Amino acid sequence: MASRAKRITTSLPPCGNDSPRRRGPHLTFVVLAALSAISAHAANDAPSRSPGYQIVAHDDSAITYRIADDLAARLAPLFEDARAGQARRRPTFTVTIGPAALRKAVARRCDCVIVAAYTSSQVFHEIVGGLPAAQARAITAVYAEPAPADQLRLADLLYRRPVRAAAIVGPGSAFLKPELAADRVVVVDADGARMGEVLERIAQTDVLLALPDRAIYNPDSFRSILLATYRHKQGVIGFSSDMVRAGALATTYSEIEDIDAQVTEVAAAYVDGGALAPPRFPRYFRTAINDGVARSLDIAVGDDARRFASRPAQPAARRTP
Numbered sequence: 001m002a003s004r005a006k007r008i009t010t011s012l013p014p015c016g017n018d019s020p021r022r023r024g025p026h027l028t029f030v031v032l033a034a035l036s037a038i039s040a041h042a043a044n045d046a047p048s049r050s051p052g053y054q055i056v057a058h059d060d061s062a063i064t065y066r067i068a069d070d071l072a073a074r075l076a077p078l079f080e081d082a083r084a085g086q087a088r089r090r091p092t093f094t095v096t097i098g099p100a101a102l103r104k105a106v107a108r109r110c111d112c113v114i115v116a117a118y119t120s121s122q123v124f125h126e127i128v129g130g131l132p133a134a135q136a137r138a139i140t141a142v143y144a145e146p147a148p149a150d151q152l153r154l155a156d157l158l159y160r161r162p163v164r165a166a167a168i169v170g171p172g173s174a175f176l177k178p179e180l181a182a183d184r185v186v187v188v189d190a191d192g193a194r195m196g197e198v199l200e201r202i203a204q205t206d207v208l209l210a211l212p213d214r215a216i217y218n219p220d221s222f223r224s225i226l227l228a229t230y231r232h233k234q235g236v237i238g239f240s241s242d243m244v245r246a247g248a249l250a251t252t253y254s255e256i257e258d259i260d261a262q263v264t265e266v267a268a269a270y271v272d273g274g275a276l277a278p279p280r281f282p283r284y285f286r287t288a289i290n291d292g293v294a295r296s297l298d299i300a301v302g303d304d305a306r307r308f309a310s311r312p313a314q315p316a317a318r319r320t321p
Contacts, residue, residue: 052079053093053267054112058100067097067118067256074264078271091138093270095263099123106131106139113276116141117263120212122172124279140279142262145212145239146252147281148179150310154252154287155207155237157305158294165209165237166202173213185209190216199228207235210243222246235297241288249297250289252308258284261312284312 055071057064079093092112096102102116106127116124121143128136148167155163166186169177180187188201195216202208208229210217217225217239226247229236238248261284266277286309294301 052090053095055095055097056101056105057097058104059098064097067260070256070260071095071263074260075267078264078267090270090274093267095267099127102127106135109135112138113270114139115263115266115276116279117259118144120144121176121279121281122212122214125175126172138276140266140276142259142266143279143281144254144259145281146254146285147283148176148185148209148211149181150252150281150285151209151237151239152181152184154250154305154308155209155235157308158235158250158289158299158301159206160302163206164204165207166205167209167211168198168202168213168216169211170213170215172215173211176211180209195221195224196228199225199232203232203234205234207237207249209237210239210248212239217243230296233297235293235299244288244290247293248290249293249299250287250305252285252287254282254285258282258286258312284310286311 053075055068055075057068075093075095090113092110094105094110094112094114096105096114096116097118099116099119102114102119102124105112105114116128116139119127119141121141124141124143128139131139152163152165155165162184164186165184166188167176167180168188168190170190174189177187186202186205188198190198208225222243226236235249236243236247238244238246238251241251241253244251259282262280262282269275269277287306289301289306291301
């Protein structure tokens, strides 16, 4: 398994009825440690010889291994350099891949700080919001979905002017209201109202800014939302590239390397001074545009919109063990 992170299986008590979709054999709790010499220490040495970090996942799928391999290549040099220093004596820096891994890590109550990756802001708040304050302070996140500010900037570039946007929030996404500029975004609470009535209330805006709230955007509702906004000549700025393929106008989105680069920056700050950054949206992203939808809305997509992106610096080349 030279090209994959070494796996360490740890038994944990049950943690609710969490049954995410998996493409590989189920592992109750998987710690994907660093490669080569670092992974050998993690596998064979006593806990005091820990490399100072761990990568936690809940499945054995190919995409999880791709994420873990990339993270390990980025984190290993940071913690290898710091193993004999102060960072080694701090709580273990733990990265969780996806919401199920975050739930398991939280239930374990380890002596660690946790960075949740590949988890939406809504799910992160559901999991962390009810924790004791001391435990919650040791948990942060790089959210899976785009920053509303970046989505609004993309809309401006598409329409070549400042747009008037609308956002629909429910109980699961109301915490995002401060992220929305009050003078530019009409924020409507769903409040159990019929979606058709809600969409009529925002019919005069240019775009609908979709937020990751399962009660509002799900496979059953998204088609109806698209049809209604199309009748109103509104574009939908989605929160994933899948939504764009399904009929949204555009989105910013982050690849694995974008998220992992930001997680590594959080790790570097922790190594340097023990500080844990607050939960944040992805700072690195690229853009997806549905050209067919743009033509239907009479939007001539310019190069500025197509090139809208923020890319991390290239990581150092992976060392051969």
